[in-house]
Amino acid sequence: MQEEVISCYHDHPTAAHFGVNRTWLKMRTICYWSNMKKDIHDYIRSCEKCAKFNIRRTAPPGHLHPIEYPQGPLELISMDFWGPTPQYSINGNKYVLIITDYYTKYVIACPLPNNTATSTAKSFVEQFIFKFGIPRRLVTDQGVHFNNELMQNLTTLLGTNH
Template sequence: MEKSLIQACHDDPMTGAHFSFERTYNKIKYYYWWPRMKATIKQYIRSCLLCKQFNISRHKNVGHLRPITPPEGPFLLIGIDYCGPLKRTPRENQYVLVITDYFTRHITAIALPNCTAETTAQTLFNEYFCKYGVPTVILSDQGSHFRNQLMENIKYLIGYNHIYSTQYHPQTNGMVERFNATFIPQISKLQDTEDNNWDEYLQAVVFAYNTGIHKTTKYSPYELLYGRLPRLP
């Protein structure tokens, strides 16, 4: 019984997606309890072969931080970044546009065949602005897919401020970059390497992330955004 519960909350693409002990424990403890629960969950995750194979260490040396002023509500300050190029899928996807809301930590990720300026602008408009509204500020690096005349025209047409990180302070958009560092190992654990179907698991991994407790806010991005806990499979 205990092993089945841990397996469901850690291994399943939608509810666990092989995320960390903290996220797995927080999902289980809301509904269940048993003696030595933490130890049991830790032991299960330590013995997970996929986690052993794909997890990477992301510890960094202590440095000077330049914190971003927190926004007053969701979808006012967002960070955008590309993950890729990844191995091309049968659906021709090779990149993932990752969009992070700095208020709730909610992630939106869209699989795309390329990362051109046209694709970026069209995807932001159709998949984000038309669903969540226009942000006040967008943070990104200075990649040509973000810093170009088309994106500049859209910025003035729609009405938002676009801030670019510099090569000396790329951590300005660190929230998105941290998710990208997490995303690759999680997808690698779930995809069928022969079919290379990582894009089929993308939304399940994003859902698992958005319904997990965030270390900073102590809430899941889903709960902060919708005001309720999700109904999980």
């Protein structure tokens, strides 16, 4: 019987195949049973019309590419962020930029107050390039702190493949 009630609120020509929250908000003024929202969720996720016509709200994940193993130090490094941490450090840092050399497995952890493109580029230059040199290749995820005009200009200027 519960499935029939959900069907009336979701599938009826005047119901417009609303999502879970809108269907639940309409239904809860008229009826209630335990786990009602979960039942609505399950019903709507199994609706063929919704699956066929609803637009995907998130970008599909990117394709993974194999990484050729480096032949020496500074040939391939990776960068990624950890954070935000639950609490600020004494210096007000909430993020950690992790830089790893794939060949030596050497890791540098750079505490930062934010993960902006400017902070990322500055830390990369000051904490890695000034100390160890210019890497040949750089691997990062698609975060905005790595994929931006500043990092693109920096890696182009350095001759680093990113």
